[in-house]
Amino acid sequence: MSLPADVVEWFTTAEHWRGDFGVPHRLTEHAVMSGAAVLAAVLIALPVGVWLGHRGRGGALAINLANVGRALPSLAILALAQQVFGLSGWPGFGARPAFVALVALAVPPLVTNAYVGMRGVDHDVVEAARGMGMTGRELLWRVELPIALPLIMAGLRTAAVQVVATATLAAVTAWGGLGRFIVDGFGQQDNAQIVAGALLVALLALVTELVLGRVQRAVVSQGLRAESAGVAEAPAVVTA
Amino acid sequence: MADPWVRWDWVRDHGDDILAATRQHVELSLLAVAIGLLLSVPLGLAARRWRGLEAPILGLTGALFTIPSLALFALLVPFTGLSRTTAEIGLVGYTLLILVRNIVAGLDGVPPEVRDAAHGMGYRPLGQLLRVELPLALPVIVAGIRIATVTTIGLVTVTGLIGQGGLGAFIIEGINRDFRTPLVVGSVCSVALAVLADLGLAGATRLLSPWARRR
Numbered sequence: 001m002s003l004p005a006d007v008v009e010w011f012t013t014a015e016h017w018r019g020d021f022g023v024p025h026r027l028t029e030h031a032v033m034s035g036a037a038v039l040a041a042v043l044i045a046l047p048v049g050v051w052l053g054h055r056g057r058g059g060a061l062a063i064n065l066a067n068v069g070r071a072l073p074s075l076a077i078l079a080l081a082q083q084v085f086g087l088s089g090w091p092g093f094g095a096r097p098a099f100v101a102l103v104a105l106a107v108p109p110l111v112t113n114a115y116v117g118m119r120g121v122d123h124d125v126v127e128a129a130r131g132m133g134m135t136g137r138e139l140l141w142r143v144e145l146p147i148a149l150p151l152i153m154a155g156l157r158t159a160a161v162q163v164v165a166t167a168t169l170a171a172v173t174a175w176g177g178l179g180r181f182i183v184d185g186f187g188q189q190d191n192a193q194i195v196a197g198a199l200l201v202a203l204l205a206l207v208t209e210l211v212l213g214r215v216q217r218a219v220v221s222q223g224l225r226a227e228s229a230g231v232a233e234a235p236a237v238v239t240a
Numbered sequence: 241m242a243d244p245w246v247r248w249d250w251v252r253d254h255g256d257d258i259l260a261a262t263r264q265h266v267e268l269s270l271l272a273v274a275i276g277l278l279l280s281v282p283l284g285l286a287a288r289r290w291r292g293l294e295a296p297i298l299g300l301t302g303a304l305f306t307i308p309s310l311a312l313f314a315l316l317v318p319f320t321g322l323s324r325t326t327a328e329i330g331l332v333g334y335t336l337l338i339l340v341r342n343i344v345a346g347l348d349g350v351p352p353e354v355r356d357a358a359h360g361m362g363y364r365p366l367g368q369l370l371r372v373e374l375p376l377a378l379p380v381i382v383a384g385i386r387i388a389t390v391t392t393i394g395l396v397t398v399t400g401l402i403g404q405g406g407l408g409a410f411i412i413e414g415i416n417r418d419f420r421t422p423l424v425v426g427s428v429c430s431v432a433l434a435v436l437a438d439l440g441l442a443g444a445t446r447l448l449s450p451w452a453r454r455r
Contacts, residue, residue, distance in 0.1 A: 003318050070390050071434035073397040075408060076427035079415045083423065165308030172401065173415055182314045186401070191318040198314035202307045209306045 006192035007199070016196075021180075023200065030177035030204065033170075034163045037099055041106030041159060046152070049111040053118020053148070054140055062115035069108030074166040077101045082173045098170040105166055106159040113155025117148030146221050153216035160212055164205045178204065247421045258410075262429055265406025268399065269392045269437075272328055276335030276388060283336070284343030285369075294344065301337040309334070309398045317402060327399035334395060335388040342384025346377030375449070382445040386438050393434040397426070407433075
């Protein structure tokens with residue numbers, strides 16, 4: 001039988017949609033783990049990046065963090081986290097090392113983009129806001145953050161897509177998620193399972209990117225929108 | 241838990257393996273960035289020349305970039321097997337977005353006055369591109385090459401899962417045998433390669449664009 005037919009058969013086999021090894025359970029595992037990791041990373045990274053950018057300090061650190069993050073192979077971080085945090089899991093929540101590794105990978109792009117976004121706020125705009133009598137807090141919340149938002153959101157997209165991708169690799173280090181289908185497929189030389197798993201993972205990543213793109217468009221101020229099309233994407237690659 | 245992070249006797253015994261893996265890692269990365277560059281230059285030039293092509297080119301390379309590496313390799317394995325070809329197709333695919341985006345951004349950054357001046361001096365479009373615009377765009381293009389290179393060196397470790405991988409093979413050996421030394425050796429060497437490549441390319445940019453050196 002041909003591969004496409006095998007894959008269709010895999011997807012239409014009821015057994016693959018039931019229980020702890022079925023698609024719904026693996027997908028939920030993957031999504032919950034990724035969502036929790038991104039949320040934790042946001043809570044850690046955004047205050048740091050925004051504060052550094054607001055105060056104009058720690059630029060070298062904030063900028064280089066993303067480069068360091070890029071140089072660290074995600075497989076290495078997963079494996080090292082597994083050694084440090086063991087195989088123990090929190091009940092009903094997958095493996096701790098995978099979670100720690102995912103958070104660690106998501107933090108650098110978030111910090112760097114928040115910092116660059118905050119630093120990119122036009123100095124004249126800040127002066128004008130001060131001249132209008134805004135306090136430091138008002139300036140931060142009503143001027144700097146809204147202007148920095150396109151880049152912060154771009155960082156969130158980068159981080160989220162990377163987390164979804166790395167959660168797939170976590171199957172190699174004995175965690176679940178959709179990567180299980182690929183890794184087990186390799187082990188069993190079952191091409192249909194490999195391709196089915198890969199399609200599910202690719203789909204989840206693309207949906208993540210598209211949804212966050214929509215969110216970005218929804219939350220970014222209209223006045224910045226024309227600019228943000230280019231700004232949100234380009235500097236993340238050009239300058240970092 | 242008595243396993244130390246590095247057992248130096250293992251490192252000494254595997255010196256040749258480490259060298260060979262490092263070489264394979266460098267080869268896989270270099271080839272991917274080189275092919276990626278060969279594909280990206282025409283793509284970037286096309287995106288800039290025909291603006292209607294920019295969105296589809298960036299959209300497609302962006303979608304490719306979004307697909308997780310393990311999934312992309314997994315999709316290729318049924319067709320190209322656990323081979324170097326599979327690894328390279330995936331690795332090249334990931335360089336495209338970074339390189340094309342920076343080529344376009346670099347060329348867009350050339351000031352219009354410079355273009356007008358070059359035109360006024362009688363440069364034909366090709367001569368203007370090769371002798372004026374590309375040299376001026378070089379710092380941004382090399383910034384893209386740096387990011388693509390560092391990203392690729394990290395991603396090569398994943399190709400260890402399809403039987404390639406250079407230093408990634410050590411990381412996977414460490415995972416499978418629950419043995420820390422190869423894990424640490426593979427990770428440290430991979431990061432060191434990425435840092436060296438980044439510094440080397442940064443130095444090359446300074447040499448190639450002397451006018452931008454005052455920074």
